[in-house]
Amino acid sequence: xxxPTSADSDAYSGKSAETRHLKPGELSTGTxxxxxxFDKGVVLCADSRVSTGAYVANRAxxxxxxxxxxxxxxxxxxxxxxxxxxxxxxxxxxxLAVETGRLPEVKVAAHLMRRLCYENKDNLMAGVIVGGWDxxxxxxxxxxxxxxxxxxxxxxxxxSGSTFIYGLVDSEFKENMTKEEALALCTxxxxxxxxxxxxxGGVIRTxxxxxxxxxxxMIPGNKLPYGPAGW
Amino acid sequence: xxxxxxxxxxxxxxxxxxxxxxxxxxxxxxxxxxxxALGLRCSxxxxxxxxxxxxxxxxxxxxxxxxxxxxxxxxxxxxxxxVSDGRQxxxxxxxxxxxxxxxxxxxxxxxxxxxxxxxxxxxxxxxxALRPFGxxxxxxxxxPATKEHSLHMVExxxxxYEYYGAAAGRGRQPARTEMEKLAINPKLVAxxxxxxxxxxGGSGEGELITCAEGVKQLAKIxxxxxxxAKDKPFxxxxxxxxxxxxxxxxxxxxxxxxxATAWAKKEIEEAEGEESEEExxxxxxxx
Numbered sequence: 001x002x003x004p005t006s007a008d009s010d011a012y013s014g015k016s017a018e019t020r021h022l023k024p025g026e027l028s029t030g031t032x033x034x035x036x037x038f039d040k041g042v043v044l045c046a047d048s049r050v051s052t053g054a055y056v057a058n059r060a061x062x063x064x065x066x067x068x069x070x071x072x073x074x075x076x077x078x079x080x081x082x083x084x085x086x087x088x089x090x091x092x093x094x095x096l097a098v099e100t101g102r103l104p105e106v107k108v109a110a111h112l113m114r115r116l117c118y119e120n121k122d123n124l125m126a127g128v129i130v131g132g133w134d135x136x137x138x139x140x141x142x143x144x145x146x147x148x149x150x151x152x153x154x155x156x157x158x159x160s161g162s163t164f165i166y167g168l169v170d171s172e173f174k175e176n177m178t179k180e181e182a183l184a185l186c187t188x189x190x191x192x193x194x195x196x197x198x199x200x201g202g203v204i205r206t207x208x209x210x211x212x213x214x215x216x217x218m219i220p221g222n223k224l225p226y227g228p229a230g231w
Numbered sequence: 232x233x234x235x236x237x238x239x240x241x242x243x244x245x246x247x248x249x250x251x252x253x254x255x256x257x258x259x260x261x262x263x264x265x266x267x268a269l270g271l272r273c274s275x276x277x278x279x280x281x282x283x284x285x286x287x288x289x290x291x292x293x294x295x296x297x298x299x300x301x302x303x304x305x306x307x308x309x310x311x312x313x314v315s316d317g318r319q320x321x322x323x324x325x326x327x328x329x330x331x332x333x334x335x336x337x338x339x340x341x342x343x344x345x346x347x348x349x350x351x352x353x354x355x356x357x358x359x360a361l362r363p364f365g366x367x368x369x370x371x372x373x374x375p376a377t378k379e380h381s382l383h384m385v386e387x388x389x390x391x392y393e394y395y396g397a398a399a400g401r402g403r404q405p406a407r408t409e410m411e412k413l414a415i416n417p418k419l420v421a422x423x424x425x426x427x428x429x430x431x432g433g434s435g436e437g438e439l440i441t442c443a444e445g446v447k448q449l450a451k452i453x454x455x456x457x458x459x460a461k462d463k464p465f466x467x468x469x470x471x472x473x474x475x476x477x478x479x480x481x482x483x484x485x486x487x488x489x490x491a492t493a494w495a496k497k498e499i500e501e502a503e504g505e506e507s508e509e510e511x512x513x514x515x516x517x518x
Binding site: 110 | 333346376
């Protein structure tokens with residue numbers, strides 16, 4: 001399948017509601033992303049659909065990127081923008097870790113990300129959730145929406161699909177959950193968003209970041225807790 | 232006493248045949264002739280003290296020519312040597328600390344601050360057009376992330392180490408001897424206490440001196456080293472960052488300095504009294 005050329009995307013660019021904000025042919029991670037702080041660390045969760053308008057460019061992408069040993073981020077918005085941001089932050093964090101000789105704090109990663117998002121807000125479209133574990137604060141989650149605010153929160157949701165699950169997550173979230181409870185809530189919420197948001201879909205990817213290390217899982221589309229398959 | 236530079240000392244970008252850079256050594260000399268600066272890492276904080284010679288009676292001594300400066304909320308420095316050179320280092324330290332916070336969103340770790348200043352000072356030792364700083368810098372800092380306080384010193388060569396007790400300036404050799412007697416190094420304190428008590432258990436931590444005690448001891452060292460006849464009258468500048476100050480770098484309150492000064496002078500008199508008049512009664516002299 002060929003990638004859309006600029007001729008194809010004349011039908012997309014500037015006209016449809018989904019792609020008005022994108023450049024012609026640009027990929028969007030119209031998305032559902034989520035992160036929850038639990039007692040021992042952070043659970044991050046994302047769908048896997050990358051779209052250009054109505055065309056799904058990648059149905060199994062990985063939107064959870066590693067910034068450092070115990071620090072991750074979920075990406076939403078323009079795929080190119082968020083990949084570039086992730087690369088920059090990864091680079092600066094690695095340098096910092098070498099200079100200071102210790103694990104960087106999650107709040108430092110979030111601060112770096114937000115500086116880049118804020119200073120370049122006119123040229124970027126990126127909504128990012130930074131989450132991870134560090135020896136100073138334990139698990140932390142920071143929501144960095146468009147524009148570059150940085151908000152520490154016990155849980156965060158983002159991406160186009162998140163609008164459908166605010167009520168669900170608000171009612172079911174509680175502080176100090178266990179890992180299993182946090183994972184269950186994440187996968188349930190993201191499944192619901194994937195069911196209603198056209199720009200979210202595919203598989204659910206999760207990442208659990210704790211002092212001991214990281215665990216990554218993937219839940220295929222036919223095994224989602226909630227979905228069109230009916231279970 | 233010093234070997235002749237004989238032509239290898241004209242530029243700091245020239246080595247001598249025996250592997251020395253004379254300009255850097257001369258910069259050290261500039262510090263050695265200046266007022267003593269001391270730093271002490273105590274159990275609950277770090278104390279800095281500087282002897283500020285009062286070059287004339289007409290100085291507004293409390294506020295001018297300060298040698299102790301706050302660099303960041305939880306970091307301060309003391310300078311000795313060419314104080315105008317020192318001002319540059321203080322400004323750089325403030326920039327580094329503020330830049331770090333702006334970039335990374337967290338307070339600069341003490342060791343990182345010391346390393347950055349060390350790199351800055353070092354840069355001036357390998358430039359043909361620049362001269363080295365004639366100033367040593369003691370850095371007292373606290374790291375809120377690890378909750379540890381520490382003392383570093385940067386010398387004109389750019390070398391920096393972390394210390395329990397550091398001294399620079401005129402009286403540094405006798406100061407170091409005096410500081411070694413204080414209970415500031417946990418390993419030595421633990422070894423001494425287990426050797427003397429003969430018991431295996433118990434940490435030496437409770438026996439390290441606190442900042443309150445450290446202030447008095449540093450005052451005593453400075454007054455001991457100060458030669459009334461030879462040296463100019465001086466003002467004692469002191470600062471600390473300690474648990475009591477919320478780990479913020481602040482000047483030691485004037486009252487505390489005054490008490491420490493009075494205690495130091497008394498201690499010195501007593502010591503002299505014991506030496507010179509062995510047969511006299513000194514039972515009225517109490518701690």
